[in-house]
Amino acid sequence: MTPRRTRTRTRTRIRPAAASALAAALASALLAGCGAGADSAPPATGASAASTVRRSHNAQDVTFAREMIPHHRQALAMAALASSRAKSPQVKSLAARIEKAQKPEIDTMSGWLGGWGERVPDDSATGMEGMPGMDHSASPMPGMMSDAAMGELRNLTGDAFDGAFLKMMIGHHEGAVAMAKTERAKGAYGPARTMAASVITAQSAEITEMNALLRT
Template identity: 60%
Template sequence: MASHRSLIRRTAALATAATATVVLAACGSSSDSPSSSASGHSGHDMGAMSSASPSASASVAQGSHNAQDVMFAQGMIPHHRQAVAMADLAPSRAKSQQVKDLAAKIKQAQAPEINTMSGWLKAWGEKVPDDSMSGMKSMPGMDHSGSSMSGMMSDDDMNKLKDLSGDAFDKAFLQMMISHHQGAIEMAKTEQAKGTYGPATTMAKSIITSQSAEITEMNKMLGKQ
């Protein structure tokens, strides 16, 4: 008899446990549904945000430079090219080792900047100035002498420099490069004031600092300081 009662109690306990499991499962299902729905909406929202990001990034990229940045690169490239052309004359014509060393330093600094600025213009879909002295004459604001850009030498100036050697070359080179640097500094200051493209304004700052120091160095070579 006792054994029979024990069996009944165990059967009742199992039935109660089973009922509780069903109830809990039902509760869990109903409570999970809103959460699942919310989760679904959340995932959709995140997806929408992600899909919006590329266009937002594109807008930022398109607005990262302005007309001044383009003008700076298009003007400074031929300006730098002429400085490099002048520097290339020094090894075979200069008498002073100081002048030769300075020319090498100028070329080493400005040649990579030409490549960098050319890369900016290509990325922006803008025209890269022709890689020639004649290309400088076709730049906006240039007159037929090729010297209207601040600090640029005319064709006559460049031809005269090519014909010089020794002390005469050293003096002419330093005088012309000082004027050339002063022009570059003016252009760089305009970029700093009006440009919006970070790498371009940073380069402008570097040009102002380095070329100002070189002007001081060249004036000392000329005995002016």
């Protein structure tokens, strides 16, 4: 009888000890799991790594910003003429929308260049005056108007202005779309590529709108 009672008491003592050990192991595992989630992250792999790389910028992104800023500035200069020279309410409305869309984009791209340690193009009507050695009549940026063409537009009013404005802005927009497509194909900086996609969508739609106005 004595040995049997001894075995019973031994089993009784083991059970609480085993439970305590199990509880401690579970607590340790939970703490380890929490620590991994709060203080550390697994190394980026696959799509995550690619996303990290895409947040950096390359030479094409710099070119896109430095060329699109003066390109946008010239569009703003053209649009600003419409308020006092255009006859068509549709042309005036289009010009106002161009100003509203492109001014914030200039500010955004200027911020990118500053953050990258790159020079922001001088603030001028066409943006070309601040480019050393630049021939104002032969811009490397597609769709840019020459100084002579801008001068002619300033001297027009009414129907004559509307027709010239639409034709010039169509060419200007086509140039911007071409530049944006290059950025989409070769750029690395996510926000710049997103802006390029927006330029392609918005200005392609405006080209369609302007062609329709010319036919009326």
